[in-house]
Amino acid sequence: YVTGPVLLAARLRSVPTCIHEQNSIPGLANRMISHFVSRIFVSIPGEYPFSEQKTVVSGNPVRQEILAAAERRQQEAVSGKTDSGETGRPLTLLIMGGSLGAHRINMLMLDVAAQLDDQQKKAVQLIHQTGTADEEKVRDGYAATGVKAEVRAFFTDMASLYSQADLVLARAGATSLAELSVMGLPAVLIPYPYAADDHQAKNAEYYVAGGGAVMYRESELDAELLGKILSQLLGDIDKLKQMALAMKNMGQPDATRRILDSCMDLVGIKR
Structure with a gap:
């Protein structure tokens, strides 16, 4: 919200202005500000309440170290060094609930772990x-x-x-999804049920439609169902590879460059 007065002041002085909307459903501040900014960057394609003439699908910038990791992962995939599960090495499931964790996901995973047999624990x-x-x-x-x-x-x-990950279990925040797609990581998404305007579910829908993820509502999950979902995916290497490729195809590793180029264009500087 603090950016509103700054952008308005810039507009009054004829200084070009831009905003970036990470989520599929814009927040109130960006909806209001969008009417007088010069350009609006969005993370993924979708239907936004913004002027089409001002809107650019730029992607969501990710950190340089993640871009470097994504490049290494791609090189390893080409050389066949990432075939976990096919070489006897256990698959790795990464569980994230956002920066503060997710209590419901944590408890579900404990119950899932209790159901695993010895063979599954080794895998x-x-x-x-x-x-x-x-x-x-x-x-x-x-x-x-x-x-x-x-x-x-x-x-x-x-x-x-x-x-290290072969499959990710996570919420559906915009930054996490941008990172997962750049890395080409298949995901099981459980949107945060209390997100404003249910925007995490909308974020997830794009990646589900593209084939890189599956989504389940927290309210519909119990340990038995979650265990079945994870077991089926981790037990199907070909499916994981298909999802990984689909996720990778939705990634936008050049988001920072697109935004910078567009900003430079606004002020008349050619790069």
Whole structure:
């Protein structure tokens, strides 16, 4: 909201202005500001309440270290070094609930872990970002069931985690989805049910339609269903590869360049 007065002041002084909308359903501030800015960048294609003439599908910028990790992952895929599951190595499931974790997902995963048989425990390893409140409980729970898991309240090196993952279980925040698509990581998405205007579900729908993800509402999931979903995906290497390729095709690693080029164009600087 603090950007509104700044952008208005810029408009009054005839300074070109831009905004970026990460989500599929714009927030109130961007909806209001959109009427007087020069250009509007959006993360993914969709129907927005913005002027088509001013709107550019730029993608959502991701960090340089993730772009580098994505490039390495692509090179390894070409050389055949990422065939987990086909070489006897366990597959890696990355579980993220956003920066603060997701209590419901944490508890569901503990119940899923308790249902795994010995063969399934050998076939998969977990990396789980829990948030502070559930870290100890989740770590102890996995240990009690004999599931191999790296558990932390919060990870800072996401590029490293993405590089290890074969499948991701996550919320559907715009930044996470941009990173997953750039990395080409298939995902099981559980949108945050209390997000404004249910925008996380709308975010997820784009990636589901493109074949890179599946989405389930938190209210419809129990441990039995989630365990079945994960087991089926982790047990089907070809399906994971198809989803990974579809996710990669929806990624926009050049989002930063597109935005910068457009901004330079607005001020008459050619790059």
